[in-house]
Amino acid sequence: xxxxxxxxxxxxxxxxxxxxxxxxxxxxxxxxxxxxxxxxxxxxxxxxxxxxxxxxxxxxxxxxxxxxxxxxxxxxxxxxxxxxxxxxxxxxxxxxxxxxxxxxxxxxxxxxxxxxxxxxxxxxxxxxxxxxxxxxxxxxxxxxxxxxxxxxxxxxxxxxxxxxxxxxxxxxxxxxxxxxxxxxxxxxxxxxxxxxxxxxxxxxxxxxxxxxxxxxxxxxxxxxxxxxxxxxxxxxxxxxxxxxxxxxxxxxxxxxxxxxxxxxxxxxxxxxxxxxxxxxxxxxxxxxxxxxxxxxxxxxxxxxxxxxxxx
Ligand SMILES: NC(=O)c1ccc[n+]([C@@H]2O[C@H](COP(=O)([O-])OP(=O)(O)OC[C@H]3O[C@@H](n4cnc5c(N)ncnc54)[C@H](OP(=O)(O)O)[C@@H]3O)[C@@H](O)[C@H]2O)c1
Numbered sequence: 001x002x003x004x005x006x007x008x009x010x011x012x013x014x015x016x017x018x019x020x021x022x023x024x025x026x027x028x029x030x031x032x033x034x035x036x037x038x039x040x041x042x043x044x045x046x047x048x049x050x051x052x053x054x055x056x057x058x059x060x061x062x063x064x065x066x067x068x069x070x071x072x073x074x075x076x077x078x079x080x081x082x083x084x085x086x087x088x089x090x091x092x093x094x095x096x097x098x099x100x101x102x103x104x105x106x107x108x109x110x111x112x113x114x115x116x117x118x119x120x121x122x123x124x125x126x127x128x129x130x131x132x133x134x135x136x137x138x139x140x141x142x143x144x145x146x147x148x149x150x151x152x153x154x155x156x157x158x159x160x161x162x163x164x165x166x167x168x169x170x171x172x173x174x175x176x177x178x179x180x181x182x183x184x185x186x187x188x189x190x191x192x193x194x195x196x197x198x199x200x201x202x203x204x205x206x207x208x209x210x211x212x213x214x215x216x217x218x219x220x221x222x223x224x225x226x227x228x229x230x231x232x233x234x235x236x237x238x239x240x241x242x243x244x245x246x247x248x249x250x251x252x253x254x255x256x257x258x259x260x261x262x263x264x265x266x267x268x269x270x271x272x273x274x275x276x277x278x279x280x281x282x283x284x285x286x287x288x289x290x291x292x293x294x295x296x297x298x299x300x301x302x303x304x305x306x307x308x309x310x311x
Pocket of ligand 1: 067068089095149150151152153171172174186203204208231232256257280281282284
């Protein structure tokens, strides 16, 4: 069998006997002599190149994404029976670290400190007696953090937050205990949101999660709560979020993902008060992709279920 591997990052794995590895440029059409490939690894392929793949690769049976969220791949291959596997686990630590950075930036209001620094201004109220000067969410010690989307990234983040003294609850499609954490479903949120200090969105983008987080959720959060989104922009009703920021019904938001990316220059969201923005920068550093590819290659050839295939 032939597997196409992108040249956009170094990817090392041992090619077993009977498998031909061909490296390809994600920005160009697949060369005619390699259109017989049975598998392709995709990462950072421009949208139009991804959408061309189903017709360029008629023999294709398996797409191995290196991204955690395969929504764009699913859309490109809609209506085909090609198996799509996500880069499961490859982003757990990078995205959890970025999310932790956003949460700590919110707690310590690094955005205000950096804005003052750019004006050579000593932000008096950030120092001194902070018990008196600042209320609300200022430390992870004892903070209640709700992680909506409690998969690989969420569980990794939960460990970091626990180490810093936070109390973590997960939200997923089924309730119970996972990795020692209490997990609830969206149906149980009403009882939870009112005592949440930080709501973290790590949901995948899907028809089911579209605008799942809207006015009702923001209204139920306490006024000192922060909202952090590293999942997908489509999971949030951005108008409702902006309204919540402007009315002060939540304390702030730290967003890495948006419904439209890049966030358009004329978007009013940019001016949302108490808003931290990072440019879809949480991931982008898949860790050891070759290990996952080698394992899924073994499974594929053995007729076993691939890692990272969700239904
Ligand atoms: N900002 C970035 O750069 C970046 C980078 C990587 C990933 N991401 C995003 O992060 C997402 C999560 O990645 P992951 O690797 O942690 O994925 P994952 O392991 O598949 O976890 C997804 C979690 O979301 C939950 N979920 C899905 N649909 C739900 C629904 N309708 N209601 C409640 N929970 C729901 C799942 O619940 P169950 O466990 O019950 O199935 C699971 O806990 C990706 O899909 C991607 O959108 C962003």
